[in-house]
Amino acid sequence: MLELYWGLLITGVLFALVTVVFGDLLSSAIDGMFDWMSGDVLHYLQPMVLFSGLTVLGGSGILLTKYSPLAAAAVLFLSLLAAVLSGTLIFFLYVKPMQNTENSLAFSMQDLVGRIGEVSVPIPAQGCGEVVMQMGGGVTNQIAESFDGNSIEAGARVVTVEVKDGTLFVTRLDEPKL
Template sequence: METLFLSCLVGGILYALVSVVFGDWLGQAFDGALDFLSLDGHSWLSPTALVGSITVFGGAGLMLQRYTGFGSAAIVTVAILTAIIVGMGMFFLYIKPMEQSENSIAFSRDGMSGMLGEVLVPIPANGYGEVLVKVGAGFTNQTAASFDGVEIPGGSRIVVVEVKDSTLFVSEIHLPSFKS
């Protein structure tokens, strides 16, 4: 039994060291040849949770064997339960929150209605200009036309009214200034 526990513990530690130290390098060197080993279907099958559980199983088994008077069946049962609890804890306290914290910098023009911006290139009454609109943590320049059919000078504050054919239709707005 000690050999099983020790191999699980050492194997998990080696996996962690190799993946941290050489993970990116190995991924590039094999150029996707090992992608079949990926368990992308279910996040609860992530290598972090699985290998972490196997490592905990080995460590808990060794400690229980050395420091308790339990029999082999009780040691294996308690080690498995410990591994399951730690694996679930890792999943719910680390893996799941990390998956949900992934952000994208992508945006959709169709979702820009109602956004505020500033005119960079004056917009003629029946033509196109350019506006700067804040999207997420950054800004984007977009082609714009006047929604109301009036000229909008450069530097004016605007609101996006609608989006058609990749063009923002905007109206000038006059927001109160809070400068003292």
């Protein structure tokens, strides 16, 4: 049994080293291969959870075999219990919170309707200019036309009224008088 525990421990350590060193390369090489595992039933069987459980199983099996007077069956049971507990903790304390923090920088042009921006290139009465808008943690520059048919100078604050064919139709934002 000690050889099995050593094999599991070494496999887990090697997996950790390979994913740290070659993680991005492997991720793009096997892109989408394990997407079937992300369903409702198997969403907790992430590779990180599985291999950390195997590593704990191997390590605790080695320690309990060498340093405790327990029988092989008791060592196996306690090692499996430690593996399941550590896998559960890793999933709920690390994997799940990290999945919830993932976000994208992508946005739809329709998301810009109602957004306030600033004219960076003057918008003529009949023609195009450019608007800068805050989106998430960055800014985006978009082609814009006047919704009202009035020219809008650079630096003016505008609001997007509608989007057609990738062009924002904006109108000057009336600032409240204080």
